[in-house]
Amino acid sequence: MSTLSAWLERCRAEVDSGLGAVVSETWPETFATPLAYPLQTGGKRIRPALCHAAAQAVLGREDFAIAKSPALAIELVHTYSLVHDDLPAMDNDDERRGKPTVHIAFDEATAILVGDALLTEAFAVACRDLPAEAGVRTVTALARAAGHHGMIGGQVADITGGVEDVDTLVRLHAGKTGALIAFATWSGGLAALAHQGGDLDDPVLGQLRRFGELVGLAFQLADDVLDAEEDAGDDGPPSFCKLLGVAETSRRARAYADEAIALVDGLADPTMLVALARFSVERDH
Numbered sequence: 001m002s003t004l005s006a007w008l009e010r011c012r013a014e015v016d017s018g019l020g021a022v023v024s025e026t027w028p029e030t031f032a033t034p035l036a037y038p039l040q041t042g043g044k045r046i047r048p049a050l051c052h053a054a055a056q057a058v059l060g061r062e063d064f065a066i067a068k069s070p071a072l073a074i075e076l077v078h079t080y081s082l083v084h085d086d087l088p089a090m091d092n093d094d095e096r097r098g099k100p101t102v103h104i105a106f107d108e109a110t111a112i113l114v115g116d117a118l119l120t121e122a123f124a125v126a127c128r129d130l131p132a133e134a135g136v137r138t139v140t141a142l143a144r145a146a147g148h149h150g151m152i153g154g155q156v157a158d159i160t161g162g163v164e165d166v167d168t169l170v171r172l173h174a175g176k177t178g179a180l181i182a183f184a185t186w187s188g189g190l191a192a193l194a195h196q197g198g199d200l201d202d203p204v205l206g207q208l209r210r211f212g213e214l215v216g217l218a219f220q221l222a223d224d225v226l227d228a229e230e231d232a233g234d235d236g237p238p239s240f241c242k243l244l245g246v247a248e249t250s251r252r253a254r255a256y257a258d259e260a261i262a263l264v265d266g267l268a269d270p271t272m273l274v275a276l277a278r279f280s281v282e283r284d285h
């Protein structure tokens with residue numbers, strides 16, 4: 001087993017147990033099953049992994065306790081976004097990860113409330129185990145990444161349509177998926193600095209944020225290449241392959257990943273960040 005997949009397994013075990021604790025003791029008791037359901041359907045946990053990998057890059061060693069707060073908060077926000085994205089008024093999807101979506105498994109009002117609860121709880125979790133100053137910065141940045149300056153802005157651009165050029169498509173994805181991924185790497189680094197008693201304005205945080213933006217973009221471009229055959233029909237959403245062609249899209253994906261890797265190469269232990277950046281463009285699914 002490669003170093004990355006063994007590390008990802010350890011990371012997943014930590015994240016799954018942390019998320020389980022967040023949704024324990026739910027009231028009313030009947031809400032416990034729907035609330036836990038979308039956290040248990042097999043998400044890849046890529047965002048918490050990037051957060052923990054960034055903490056490790058700064059810290060110089062593996063310790064999944066250091067960035068636990070932001071890592072769990074990101075997955076809660078991501079999960080809420082998927083529950084609401086699948087609703088009939090949005091993408092109207094009956095299945096996610098091969099299983100019934102929350103509004104199908106339960107009902108629509110329950111799915112709205114599950115999303116609301118996950119999002120709201122995320123902000124308490126985000127600062128739970130951090131020193132005060134780092135906690136405030138983390139909560140503020142999470143709000144910016146998840147809201148209309150970030151993920152929701154991207155979702156609005158996506159449902160409004162009319163994206164016809166590469167720059168606007170980059171901006172859409174920078175919001176829709178990039179903002180949360182950039183928050184993941186930035187907040188992991190911040191948690192590690194806070195743990196070390198370091199300077200919370202250290203420029204390494206700007207590098208980690210940019211790393212996340214680039215990897216988010218590389219991931220999206222690689223996704224479009226993997227989906228290129230399905231796009232052939234042409235009435236689907238805009239994609240990088242439609243605008244740039246498959247060869248140029250895959251060249252740019254690799255270039256973004258290389259640029260990201262160069263940003264973190266000199267950190268104390270960038271192994272997992274580098275492996276995740278490579279995985280974002282080399283995966284086959």
Ligand code: IPE
Nearest residue numbers: 042043044045046097176177
């Ligand atoms: C899928 O994200 C949805 C988008 C944000 C575009 P992931 O591929 O990370 O989803 P899961 O959590 O692993 O299912």
Ligand code: IPE
Nearest residue numbers: 081082085091151155176177
């Ligand atoms: C998922 O987006 C929701 C967010 C990124 C916030 P998409 O609609 O593009 O992804 P899937 O196809 O539902 O996973």
Ligand code: MG
Nearest residue numbers: 085086091093
């Ligand atoms: Mg969708």
